[in-house]
Amino acid sequence: SQSHPFYGSGAQAGVFTPPQRHALFMTFTMVAGTTASDLQSLLARWSAAIAQLTQGKSIGAVEPTRAGAVAPDTGEAFNLDPASLTVTIGLGPSLFDDRFGLKDKRPALLTDLPDLPSDSLQPGLTGGDLSLQACADDPQVAYHAIRNLARMVRGTADTHWTVMGFGRASAGAGQYTPRNLMGFKDGTRNITEEADRTKFVTIADADQKWLEGGTYQVVRKIEMDIEIWDADPVSDQQHVFGRTKDEGAPLSGTKEFDTPDFHKAGAVNGLAIPATSHVALAAPENNGGVKILRRGYNYTDGINQYGQLDAGLLFIAYLNDPAHFITLQKKLGSSDRLNEYISHIGSGLFAVPPAPATGHYVGEALFA
Numbered sequence: 549s550q551s552h553p554f555y556g557s558g559a560q561a562g563v564f565t566p567p568q569r570h571a572l573f574m575t576f577t578m579v580a581g582t583t584a585s586d587l588q589s590l591l592a593r594w595s596a597a598i599a600q601l602t603q604g605k606s607i608g609a610v611e612p613t614r615a616g617a618v619a620p621d622t623g624e625a626f627n628l629d630p631a632s633l634t635v636t637i638g639l640g641p642s643l644f645d646d647r648f649g650l651k652d653k654r655p656a657l658l659t660d661l662p663d664l665p666s667d668s669l670q671p672g673l674t675g676g677d678l679s680l681q682a683c684a685d686d687p688q689v690a691y692h693a694i695r696n697l698a699r700m701v702r703g704t705a706d707t708h709w710t711v712m713g714f715g716r717a718s719a720g721a722g723q724y725t726p727r728n729l730m731g732f733k734d735g736t737r738n739i740t741e742e743a744d745r746t747k748f749v750t751i752a753d754a755d756q757k758w759l760e761g762g763t764y765q766v767v768r769k770i771e772m773d774i775e776i777w778d779a780d781p782v783s784d785q786q787h788v789f790g791r792t793k794d795e796g797a798p799l800s801g802t803k804e805f806d807t808p809d810f811h812k813a814g815a816v817n818g819l820a821i822p823a824t825s826h827v828a829l830a831a832p833e834n835n836g837g838v839k840i841l842r843r844g845y846n847y848t849d850g851i852n853q854y855g856q857l858d859a860g861l862l863f864i865a866y867l868n869d870p871a872h873f874i875t876l877q878k879k880l881g882s883s884d885r886l887n888e889y890i891s892h893i894g895s896g897l898f899a900v901p902p903a904p905a906t907g908h909y910v911g912e913a914l915f916a
């Protein structure tokens with residue numbers, strides 16, 4: 549089983565790492581009355597623990613030798629492989645206030661996302677002082693990581709909102725393209741080239757030095773009206789996305805990786821790829837060349853109060869300017885045919901500091 553180093557340079561693991569099979573995302577709020585040194589020690593302890601966990605180690609004894617001792621590690625990942633685990637730490641805009649003396653350290657671009665068209669955000673599913681994205685090829689390994697990281701900061705940070713993902717709905721370089729819960733290939737046209745990572749994901753000259761080499765994380769919990777979608781003819785579903793269902797080809801071509809031709813003549817108002825389709829609205833060709841790194845996962849919350857399947861997409865994107873997401877979502881939120889079948893119910897923006905050098909911790913430069 550593969551393991552990814554936590555320490556290094558450039559982005560934290562879990563940003564460019566080829567998406568693992570499963571994900572668990574959780575946000576936290578700092579407990580009232582906590583101070584800068586509490587935050588500092590939380591980040592230091594999380595970092596040291598993540599470094600252990602990603603190497604398949606426990607974060608302390610599973611079976612302490614001292615009689616009556618509580619185990620520092622809860623044990624459910626004991627003897628399991630690292631399973632490509634990565635845990636990525638994000639810092640929310642709300643952290644940069646007087647509580648921690650961090651007002652002057654807030655990057656200008658790190659502010660709450662504005663209201664966006666067709667938002668139906670639930671108050672309990674927005675924001676957060678801190679975020680953790682745990683991804684692994686074994687869901688038990690991802691769960692164990694989050695559980696133990698939450699446990700070790702009890703009294704300092706409270707859990708806020710969470711999304712339990714399964715089944716990646718994005719692709720990295722060289723990976724096959726998986727499918728989202730609408731049954732379409734997701735991640736066909738994503739950022740894979742180094743040049744695009746540099747241009748659109750990595751923060752180069754930030755107003756805040758501590759964030760250089762890091763990135764921003766946009767997270768949206770997007771609910772799908774699965775039953776309604778399933779009753780829609782596949783021919784129409786294909787017009788919603790602008791791609792075929794089986795092959796995943798743009799409606800202007802025949803193969804998945806054919807470059808879409810948004811001007812090609814066809815059946816929907818004279819076009820092969822409808823102008824209101826998801827890909828026509830989101831493609832860089834129609835957005836001044838802008839690209840975002842999508843790293844989404846499918847999620848399910850079981851069944852809702854009406855007995856319907858409660859599921860959707862845990863949309864996670866990495867980008868060096870939140871405006872790139874905002875511009876895209878303004879367009880999608882007002883014109884995308886997909887809106888008939890989805891609602892954005894959760895949302896957060898987080899700054900993701902670069903990976904720490906060995907022995908250091910995420911965000912350490914904030915306290916220098």
Ligand code: HEM
Pocket residue numbers: 728730732733734735736737738768770772789791808826827830831832840860861863873876877880890
């Ligand atoms: C492409 C699904 C939400 C941005 C795609 C594709 C699918 C898809 C099937 C085509 C395959 C591909 O190139 O990856 C979904 C679903 C969503 C969702 C089911 C919600 C439940 C979003 C959101 C954004 C977004 C919120 C950004 C604001 C993009 C972009 C592309 C894309 C940039 C690539 C377009 C291209 O270059 O051709 N999405 N998406 N998507 N989506 Fe989404």
